[in-house]
Amino acid sequence: MSSSAHQFPTRNQKPSLWARFMWTMTDLIVRRSYPCFITGLEHYSQTSGTLAVSNHRRDNDGPLVASKLLLRKNGGIVAPLPSFAAREDLFEKRFLANYLHRWPRFLRYLLGFIYLRPFLVGTYPLQRTHGRGLASVLHEVVDYLGDMPIAEVLRSKSLTYYAAKLKFDPNATTVEELLKKHEYTLWQDRYGYRHFSIKVFTRLKPFLNDLIDQQIDFFVQMLNHDQVILLEPEGQLSLDGSLQRPRSALYDLITRPSKSVQVLPISITYDSLTTQKQRIFIDIQPELSGLEKLSKHIIDEQVTRSVWAGCRVTGSQLAFGFLHLNYFNSKNYWSELEMFEHVYAAAQRCHQGKIPIDPCLENKESCRLRILDILSWGRQQKFFAMEGDLLHIMNPDMPPPWLPDGSSTLLEYLRTELLETVGASQAYALRLLPDLHEATLSS
Incomplete structure (x- = not known):
């Protein structure tokens, strides 16, 4: 704009x-x-x-x-009123249909007719070159360079992979034809530019740089206008x-x-x-x-x-810190009382160290209820299981529910979040995580 x-x-x-x-x-x-x-x-x-x-x-x-x-x-x-710098594919006409890919096919077909732009009040696109879906960057090839054979766009390894996965003829398919048949699948594959040949990306890059510069200039002028x-x-x-x-x-x-x-x-x-x-x-x-x-x-x-x-430090982070203390020390069985006592004591140490915490962790009774809720969630998701009066981890490789599979495990995600929130030195000084991780981190 x-x-x-x-x-x-x-x-x-x-x-x-x-x-x-x-x-x-x-x-x-x-x-x-x-x-x-x-x-x-x-x-x-x-x-x-x-x-x-x-x-x-x-x-x-x-x-x-x-x-x-x-x-x-x-x-x-x-x-x-604030304005927003938003991901560029939010303004694409089929964004909802692509984004909600787990919805039933018929509903995604209807969502494909919904154009979000009129509803995005005060929202403007800011192009990303990192993490974008393959379908979005293939659309840019068509927009800036015109339709061409997909064999000229993708590097050989990626071309072989997608030809086998999507069952198309790599020597007789154009970019537009591939998008028309497989946009949903291609949209989900992040880091789309990594699949491009160097020749095509080099031709495309000046157009992208110019577009990003124009978008940045638009936001700069907004700041100049207070x-x-x-x-x-x-x-x-x-x-x-x-x-x-x-x-x-x-x-x-x-x-x-x-x-x-x-x-x-x-x-x-x-x-x-x-x-x-x-x-x-x-x-x-x-x-x-x-x-x-x-x-x-x-x-x-x-x-x-x-x-x-x-x-803030949350009950989820401290509870999973407790799991690290046990799981990585080969103690994969523990009681609800053990988890509660660890989380409450850790929360008090954080509070005394002036580290922001979830207010429900400041009170013993509300902290206990929060831990019971986390345990109920874990059993529902089959992350925890009961054996007698003891719990243990069933699925240590479970991904965070809000992220796609393969991004990280829930244990590692919450450990990293806790380390970043508290700071590595304080996290170990306050005994929120096992010394094993400190040694691994320093090495």
């Missing part, structure tokens, strides 16, 4: 009726679906261009943060529980505007392992200013550290 053709609103301009309706509906869905707790709204500046940055844990992070930033006074919409932009600098969901290295957009949006940009770190914590509604914490940290004079490395480090500073 061209910035010169776009009329930027004033920072405190009232939203349109359609925008008010969409944000009100978003807030109603959020309130009904998630017990969401927020702190630090007083840090949300009312004056200058603001870049709000958050960690990226689930696909609903954006709507969650939006509803809390917009509807923060007795359910009414309050300016300034707007608020919400950015997830990781660019994709974390697959292992860590906060990934920010993409270059963070540095560009801080250093390219003509005005100093306020950076608002937002920490999102999920406590998802529950038989009830998952509990979500949104903690807003004090704004950072003057970053535009710093190097990219220092900017990335300071913003990352500020985001992690507000992330």
Whole structure:
């Protein structure tokens, strides 16, 4: 989108009726679906261009943060209104049909007619070259280079793999023909550019670089007009529980505007392992200013550290820390009381060390109920099993329910999340994880 053709609103301009309706509906869905707790709204500046940055844990992070930033006074919409830098395939016409690939085929066919763009109030695309689906990047080949034989686009190893998997003739199939028949499957395969031949990617790259530069310039002009932009600098969901290295957009949006940009770190914590509604914490940290004079490395480090500073230790993390203490010490049988006593004592040590924790862990009775809920979830999911009065792990390789298979195991994901939240040195000093991991980590 061209910035010169776009009329930027004033920072405190009232939203349109359609925008008010969409944000009100978003807030109603959020309130009904998630017990969401927020702190630090007083840090949300009312004056200058603001870049709000958050960690990226689930696909609903954006709507969650939006509803809390917009509807923060007795359910009414309050300016300034944030705009969002969103994944580019969200604006594709068949996004819902591709994204909800596990839904029944007939429903996905109907979803293919729904175009999300009119509903994405204040949302604008930001192209990614990392982690994108193969179908999306093949569409770019058609858009920028024209239709061509798929044998010219994919490198030989990938061509052989997909020809066998999808049963097509690699020497007689074009890109458009392949997309028409197998878009669902190709869309699910992340990191699509890795399958391209070097020749095709080299031809495509100048078009992509130019498009990304135009999109960054659009957001830069918004910041110059004192707007608020919400950015997830990781660019994709974390697959292992860590906060990934920010993409270059963070540095560009801080250093390219003509005005100093306020950076608002937002920490999102999920406590998802529950038989009830998952509990979500949104903690807003004090704004950072003057970053535009710093190097990219220092900017990335300071913003990352500020985001992690507000992330909370949850019952799920501490419970799985207890499992690591036992499972990796060959003690795969334990009682509910043992887990509760470990989690409660660990939570108290975190609290005394001024590490943010889930408030339900501060009280002995609410902590006990939380552990019972985690155990109920584990039995429902067949992660835990009972033998007499003792529990043990049945499926140590179970993936996180919110991520695709093969990304990481639930045990490793929550271990990494706990390490990142508390800090490696404190995690071992507070005896939240076994020494075995400390030795492995240092080596």
